[in-house]
Each structure stands twice: as structure tokens, then as C-alpha cells.
Amino acid sequence: MPEPDITISHFLKNRNRFPYLEKDDSGQKRIYLNSGAGSLMVDSCLKSIMATGSTLNPMPGDLTPPERSTALFHQEVRQLIADFIGAHRPEEISFHFSSTNALFNLAFSLGHLFAPGKNCLITDLDHFANISPWETIASARGAEIRRVKLTPELDLDRRDLMSKLDAETVLVALPAASNALGTILPLTELIMEIKSRSRTLVVVDAVHLAPHAPIDVREAGCDFLVFSGYKIFGPMLGVLYCREETGSYLKPYRVEPARDYPPYHLEQGMLPNLNLAGLKGALEYLLELGRTQASRIIPSSNRKLFRLALEAIKRYERDLSLYFLERWKRLGPGRGQLYGITQEDSIGYRTPTFALEIPGFRADQLKKALWEQSRILIADGTHYSAVVVRHLRKEGLNRVSLAHYDGPETIDAFFDALEKIVLK
Numbered sequence: 001m002p003e004p005d006i007t008i009s010h011f012l013k014n015r016n017r018f019p020y021l022e023k024d025d026s027g028q029k030r031i032y033l034n035s036g037a038g039s040l041m042v043d044s045c046l047k048s049i050m051a052t053g054s055t056l057n058p059m060p061g062d063l064t065p066p067e068r069s070t071a072l073f074h075q076e077v078r079q080l081i082a083d084f085i086g087a088h089r090p091e092e093i094s095f096h097f098s099s100t101n102a103l104f105n106l107a108f109s110l111g112h113l114f115a116p117g118k119n120c121l122i123t124d125l126d127h128f129a130n131i132s133p134w135e136t137i138a139s140a141r142g143a144e145i146r147r148v149k150l151t152p153e154l155d156l157d158r159r160d161l162m163s164k165l166d167a168e169t170v171l172v173a174l175p176a177a178s179n180a181l182g183t184i185l186p187l188t189e190l191i192m193e194i195k196s197r198s199r200t201l202v203v204v205d206a207v208h209l210a211p212h213a214p215i216d217v218r219e220a221g222c223d224f225l226v227f228s229g230y231k232i233f234g235p236m237l238g239v240l241y242c243r244e245e246t247g248s249y250l251k252p253y254r255v256e257p258a259r260d261y262p263p264y265h266l267e268q269g270m271l272p273n274l275n276l277a278g279l280k281g282a283l284e285y286l287l288e289l290g291r292t293q294a295s296r297i298i299p300s301s302n303r304k305l306f307r308l309a310l311e312a313i314k315r316y317e318r319d320l321s322l323y324f325l326e327r328w329k330r331l332g333p334g335r336g337q338l339y340g341i342t343q344e345d346s347i348g349y350r351t352p353t354f355a356l357e358i359p360g361f362r363a364d365q366l367k368k369a370l371w372e373q374s375r376i377l378i379a380d381g382t383h384y385s386a387v388v389v390r391h392l393r394k395e396g397l398n399r400v401s402l403a404h405y406d407g408p409e410t411i412d413a414f415f416d417a418l419e420k421i422v423l424k
Contacts, residue, residue, distance in 0.1 A: 010292065011316055012407050017043050017285065018233075021405055030375045031413055035231075036179060036353050036401030037379055039211055041278070042233040044288075048281030049235070049274050056273045070273070077276045078263070080283045083302040085206075085225065086216035087241055094263035095271055096238035099207050099226040100129040105266060106203065106224060106240060107133035109252040113170045113201075114141035121164055121172040121200075123148040124387040125156050127179045129226075130205035131387075134173055143170065150391055154181055154339060158190070162197060169200040174222075176209035180385035180399065181340035182353030184209060191221040201246065207231055211403060212317055212351040214310040217241055229275065234282030237275040240266065286310070313404045317352045323408050324354060324400075327415040334359070335422050339397065352402035355383075358422060363396040366421070374417035 015021055018040045024030050032040065052073070060074055061067030078090035087093060096102035114120065120138050122131045124147055138145045148161040165172070172194055177184045191202050203224040206215055210227040217225050223246050229237035242250065242262060252266050259265060283306075290305030293312050325347075328338055339355040341347065358366050363380035370376040379399040382389045389397055400414060 011404055014289075015405050015407075018405050019043060019046070028375070030377060031410060033376060033378050033400045033402065033406075033410070033414060035211070035403040035406075036208065036383065036399060038230045039233050039403055040405065041235070042282055042285045044285045045234045045278040045281035048277045048284070052277035052280075053274050056277075058270060058273070073273070074271060074276065077280050077283075080280060080302065081239055081241075084215070084283060084286070084306045085227070085241055086218050086303060088218065088244060091262050092241055092244055094240045094242065094266040095276065096240055096267070098236060099205070099228045099238040099240075100133075102226045102238040102240040103129050103133045103203070103205070104136075105252060105268075106226075106242075107137040109250045109266065110171065110201070111137045111141060112251055113249065114138050114143040116142040118168050118170045119144040119146050119164075119166070120170050121146050121148055121161065123156055123161070123174060124150050124391060125154075125178050125181075125183070125185075125385070126173065126175045126387075127205055127207065127384045128386060129207070129384065130173045130175060130203070134171065147387075150388070154388065154391070155183060156185060158193075162193065165194065165198045165200065167198065169198045171201045171203060172198075173203050173205070176204050176206040176215070176225075177212070177351055177353075178340070178385060178388065179208045179353075180355050180383045180388045180397065182208075182351040182355075182401075183340055184213065184349045184351065186349075187220040187222070195221060201249070208351065208353070211313070212310075213314045214307045216307075217243070229279040229282065232279075232282055233285060235275045235278035237272065237279055239279075242266070289313070314348075316404055317402065318347050320402055320406060320408070320411065321347050321350060321352045324352065324402070324411050327411055328354075328356075330415070331419065331422065339392065352406075354400045355388075355397045356400065357394070357397055358418075361421075363398045366398050369421050370414075370417055373421070374413070376414055376417050378414075 020040055056070050060071035075090060078093040081093045082090045096105060114137055120134050120143055122134050135145055146164045149157045151157045176187060201223045204222045206225050206227045211232045223243045225241040227239055229235050247262050254265050286309045287305050289309035293308040325342060337357045341350040367378055367380040370378055381396045383399055
């Protein structure tokens with residue numbers, strides 16, 4: 001029996017779950033097209049923070065009821081995340097201030113593997129959060145950094161990557177999806193080929209992909225993966241997955257009395273209970289979407305529900321992307337340049353994130369014009385994917401980034417405002 005689909009009307013009805021979608025915190029109207037820089041918080045996230053904040057004990061333990069309750073809460077959130085990304089055990093999940101912080105912690109934990117004669121591969125497609133930590137640790141330990149280039153079509157040059165792998169490669173850092181262009185990498189296929197050629201570790205930055213498509217760390221075959229709570233409709237929080245078998249490689253910085261085993265040895269200091277509560281609420285929202293999708297089948301687990309929800313989001317956002325490309329074509333030739341995947345038959349390999357340039361406008365000027373004339377918020381700059389922008393010999397690009405709480409009318413509002421500026 002085919003699985004039921006979540007319709008456009010269902011997603012649009014869900015928009016009221018995001019309190020600040022159509023207004024800012026001062027109550028003024030706006031259109032938010034910058035979800036790539038941080039998604040909006042869902043109401044269940046905010047409610048969970050309020051409900052949990054006054055009851056949790058700061059320190060988990062196993063003696064008093066409040067201590068036990070906090071320990072159980074931490075384990076519950078770890079398990080939810082394990083289900084969300086397909087991890088084997090909740091102990092493979094650790095929490096950090098941000099994904100950038102998590103990757104620096106991971107880099108220092110693996111620093112002893114880097115040495116003269118060793119090398120590490122980073123890609124020109126990546127966010128700098130998955131570049132700078134490896135450059136820092138490699139330069140400190142005398143290891144070589146090898147950069148994987150982009151193709152003329154702004155995709156990862158797979159041939160270049162494979163040619164730079166060898167027996168001395170310590171680690172390969174990959175993006176799951178480009179933060180600037182929205183391009184999704186075929187991770188399972190790519191990592192399988194990497195592992196067939198080298199006994200290297202693979203770390204994946206999945207921050208940009210996490211709100212747009214299912215993630216399965218065991219299917220992908222990666223050793224480490226990060227994503228951020230504030231990109232999946234929750235609060236600022238970095239989440240790091242370390243495959244259980246990698247435990248012997250990790251030598252993290254920690255205070256002496258802290259537990260010296262996963263995942264606790266990776267977590268410096270007390271956990272931010274309010275942020276964990278918000279993340280739990282955001283994940284429960286995704287489970288609700290999954291249950292709507294599973295109305296005619298009996299799911300076996302939360303893992304199944306998460307996959308159903310993200311598969312439905314991906315299908316819906318594919319249609320949004322197609323509509324965005326259709327409206328873009330109406331601008332006419334010479335009116336602007338769109339970067340990344342634009343072919344309709346390849347639309348499944350991108351998120352609804354669009355890097356663009358309008359002749360005659362610097363990126364900051366276009367952002368300002370859209371805000372001041374129409375209260376539409378988009379992004380400008382390098383989007384922390386500076387190598388992509390340098391590759392194009394640009395100082396910055398505009399980026400329109402959508403999420404599943406957007407609809408065709410959101411796209412229409414953007415293009416109507418853009419046409420008034422371009423055709424003025």
C-alpha cells in the first residue's frame with residue numbers, strides 16, 4: 001500500500017505552529033526567507049522550554065527524584081536524536097554549544113592522529129565550520145591539508161577527491177548539503193567509495209540538510225556527523241554523532257573528574273537543560289508530522305516516523321523549488337544569475353536554498369532594498385561558504401532559503417517585490 005502524502009494544504013495549515021513566521025518580535029509584518037541562517041522555532045519547542053525549565057534539576061544523578069528525572073530527561077533527548085538520524089545507541093550522541101563548537105571539540109579529540117606525513121581532505125563546497133577546525137589541527141600537528149575542488153557546475157569534484165586519497169589520509173570532511181547553493185551530496189555512494197580506497201575517518205556536516213531530508217548515519221556509513229537544533233525548528237544547540245566504533249580514537253579535552261567515556265567525555269560542563277527541552281519539543285513536532293504521514297500504516301518506531309516526516313518535507317520542498325525556478329525564468333534573460341542546480345530533472349539533489357545575483361546591485365544593496373520596500377528578509381554575504389563565493393570571484397551573493405512552512409504565495413511575494421526593483 002503506498003504511503004499517504006502530506007498535502008500542500010496540510011503544510012500551509014501548519015504555518016500557525018510558527019509564531020514569528022509572519023511578524024517579528026515587535027509584532028510588525030515581515031516575510032522571512034532566511035531559514036538557511038536559522039529556522040523559525042515551532043510552538044512545541046517554546047512550550048517545552050516553558051514546561052521543563054522550572055522542574056529540571058541542574059545536575060543529573062541517581063539518588064533523589066529530581067536528579068533521576070534530569071538524568072532520564074537527558075537520556076530521552078539523546079534517544080530521540082538517535083532515532084532522528086538513525087544512530088545505533090543514544091550514547092553515540094553528545095551536546096555542544098553549536099555545531100562549529102562540536103567540530104572544534106572533535107578536531108582536538110582526534111588531534112593525536114594528525115602528524116607530519118599524514119593528510120586530511122576538506123572540500124571547497126563546505127561551510128567553514130567543517131574546514132577551519134581541520135586546518136587548525138593539521139597546521140598545529142604538521143599534517144597536510146588537501147582541498148577538494150569544485151567542478152565548473154559548482155558541484156564537488158569527485159574525481160579530484162578520489163585522486164587525493166591515500167593510505168596516509170586521516171580524515172575526510174564532507175558537507176551533506178551546501179549551505180550556500182543547496183546542493184545535496186550522494187553521501188552513501190560517496191562514502192562507500194572513499195572507504196573502499198582508504199581506511200580514513202569521515203565526518204559529515206549535516207547542518208544544512210537536517211531540516212530538508214532524512215538522515216541515516218548507518219546507511220551513509222560516516223564516522224561522525226553534526227547538525228544544529230536551531231536549523232530544525234528548535235534552539236541553538238550543536239549535536240555530534242560519534243559512531244560507537246570510533247570511541248578508541250577520541251581523546252577529548254575534559255576536566256579530570258568528568259566521566260571518561262562516551263558521550264560524557266565530549267561534553268564540557270553542565271548541559272543546557274532549557275535548550276535540550278526546546279530541541280525535544282522540535283523533534284516531537286517532527287514526530288507529529290510523521291504520524292500524519294502514517295495515518296494508514298502502523299509505524300514500528302520513532303525512527304520510522306522521523307523518516308516519513310522528512311521524506312514528506314523533501315517532496316513538498318521539491319515542489320517549492322520547482323515553483324521558484326519557474327518564477328525565476330519569468331524574470332527574463334539577463335535579469336539575474338542563479339547558482340547551483342537549476343535542471344528540473346535534478347531537483348531532488350538540492351534543498352530549497354537559492355544563491356543569486358542581480359546585475360547592478362551588490363548583495364547588501366539588494367537585501368536592503370527588499371527589506372525597506374517590502375519587509376522581505378533574505379541573506380547576503382558568503383554564508384560561511386566563502387570558498388564557493390571566492391570560486392565565483394564574487395564578494396558576496398544573496399541567498400533565498402525556504403523551509404516547509406513556506407508556500408507558493410511566499411515565493412510570489414518575493415518575486416513580485418524583486419521585479420519591482422529589477423524592472424524599476
